[in-house]
């Protein structure tokens with residue numbers, strides 16, 4: 001049965017990839033062109049304030065976000081940029097308390113701070129509790145500093161493929177740990193097999209619960225971009241090729257997804273991925289509130305940028321922290337008492353996958 005499904009998928013992919021894409025008229029960029037225009041450094045020095053601020057927002061949007069919802073809006077002010085949640089882009093099923101949404105804002109804030117420093121601005125990040133809460137980045141003049149983390153922004157991606165199974169050196173682990181520590185948030189690194197197998201058991205339990213939940217699957221599907229034209233049109237969501245899958249028109253991709261997206265197939269994939277993994281990082285908040293979720297996002301983003309700078313890839317395995325009933329059990333497996341495990345990440349070396357896209361700066365300004 002599994003082979004029949006795989007065969008169907010391969011046949012459909014090859015038929016479709018050989019068909020001429022008439023819809024792509026000259027003015028529409030190809031996916032490769034859009035990806036190149038997205039994942040780039042600034043090619044000129046920017047002195048005019050509003051142009052510089054827009055470029056800082058571009059860097060911020062290169063941050064990861066849950067399901068690539070890009071759940072952020074940016075408010076430009078003379079001495080600051082405020083990042084507010086775009087609640088229209090919430091994921092109420094997988095993220096009912098908006099934990100991932102605020103962690104995503106933290107990831108964007110960290111990119112903004114790194115890019116500001118490279119452009120002679122020191123960014124001071126505060127969580128503003130008023131209203132739904134916002135992340136305010138005050139910008140003050142400072143000597144320009146292009147850090148290795150800043151240099152790595154266009155290289156970073158969440159790489160959902162298999163890694164090479166080789167360990168990461170002790171020096172590199174130390175660098176990752178240092179990058180991932182924050183204010184009221186710490187990172188725990190695991191590299192021993194029995195512990196990784198223990199994490200995998202929780203991933204499998206969480207994944208089984210999620211895949212068997214119709215509402216979870218429907219929400220996930222709504223964020224999948226099955227075809228190149230769909231991803232070029234929307235510039236958000238989970239592009240099929242970025243997860244190592246073939247592109248298909250939505251009507252067909254959606255049907256194939258229903259056939260192949262099973263708990264058994266997904267769990268098998270996670271077992272293989274975990275076997276190829278050098279280690280797992282878990283980010284833990286001291287206090288379970290929005291300010292700490294933002295801080296957890298900042299810590300994760302520094303970790304991911306440091307990893308990219310060292311040629312190390314990473315991908316999330318968040319099922320044990322997303323399934324609320326599993327989270328306390330996972331916390332006691334980690335031995336962290338009542339503290340909240342925020343994010344779970346595997347890391348190792350391996351090939352890149354096609355990058356996801358981003359919406360343009362104009363679309364995310366308030």
Ligand SMILES: Cc1cc2nc3c(=O)[nH]c(=O)nc-3n(C[C@H](O)[C@H](O)[C@H](O)COP(=O)(O)O)c2cc1C
Pocket residue numbers: 062063064065066067068099100101103104107156157158159160237238315316317318319355356
């Ligand atoms: C808070 C947060 C939670 C995430 N959870 C998952 C997850 O559970 N599984 C996964 O494969 N990716 C997860 N992602 C990764 C996003 O899907 C990814 O960042 C997005 O698709 C954009 O891709 P990029 O990071 O490669 O640019 C998460 C990202 C963030 C910021």
